[in-house]
Amino acid sequence: MRKSQYKKLSPIFIERWSPRAFSSKPVPEEDLMTCFEAARWAPSCYNEQPYIFVYAKEDKALKEFQSILVEGNRVWAEKAPVLVVVFAKKSFEKNPKPNRWAQFDSGSAFMSFVLQAHMLGLACHGMGGFDPEKAYAVCKVDPQKYTALCVFAMGYQGDKLELPLQYQEKEEPNDRKELAKIVFAEKVGLI
Numbered sequence: 001m002r003k004s005q006y007k008k009l010s011p012i013f014i015e016r017w018s019p020r021a022f023s024s025k026p027v028p029e030e031d032l033m034t035c036f037e038a039a040r041w042a043p044s045c046y047n048e049q050p051y052i053f054v055y056a057k058e059d060k061a062l063k064e065f066q067s068i069l070v071e072g073n074r075v076w077a078e079k080a081p082v083l084v085v086v087f088a089k090k091s092f093e094k095n096p097k098p099n100r101w102a103q104f105d106s107g108s109a110f111m112s113f114v115l116q117a118h119m120l121g122l123a124c125h126g127m128g129g130f131d132p133e134k135a136y137a138v139c140k141v142d143p144q145k146y147t148a149l150c151v152f153a154m155g156y157q158g159d160k161l162e163l164p165l166q167y168q169e170k171e172e173p174n175d176r177k178e179l180a181k182i183v184f185a186e187k188v189g190l191i
Helices: 011-015 029-040 059-066 071-077 102-119 132-139
Strands: 051-056 082-089 123-127 146-155
Touching: 011 102, 029 051, 029 102, 051 059, 051 102, 059 082, 071 123, 082 102, 082 132, 102 123, 102 146, 132 146
Parallel strands: none
Antiparallel strands: 051 082, 082 146, 123 146
16 A cells, blocks of 8 residues: 655655556547646746657557557557657757756656646556657657657556556556655765
């Protein structure tokens, strides 16, 4: 059972998880755009908002986006009604300097999207298992200017019994490390 000792923690952080079982039920356009709007309001260095989200929700486009995924992810993500690729802009808009915070900022935007989706009764599952070169080609994004970060599936949670057997046993919310393993006062002591 996932729980926290901190009573003031919003349940959204504990209840949200990344299922692999998705229903093919379409996501309403209003809900999808509401999630992108949540992502738009995420904090970013110099308010650059260095992320772009490229999505597919129509059959032909979904097939193209599925081809970006490694086989292990394609097996379960094929039922998801929405696939999104997240890219981070490599340099600042205001000057040609590299934006070393772009990926951090893009992660914040992704989390804002995911939490909003959860509030709407939707689920998301981020994937690192994809072919970046295919992502650039399918999405028509310049790899010189952007870094392909992840692909994520979005939709309504489905029945885990419809997943291949090797994924059914993984279809449970998992726990997290203890705070003492990730939070340190003043010094870590790992060197």
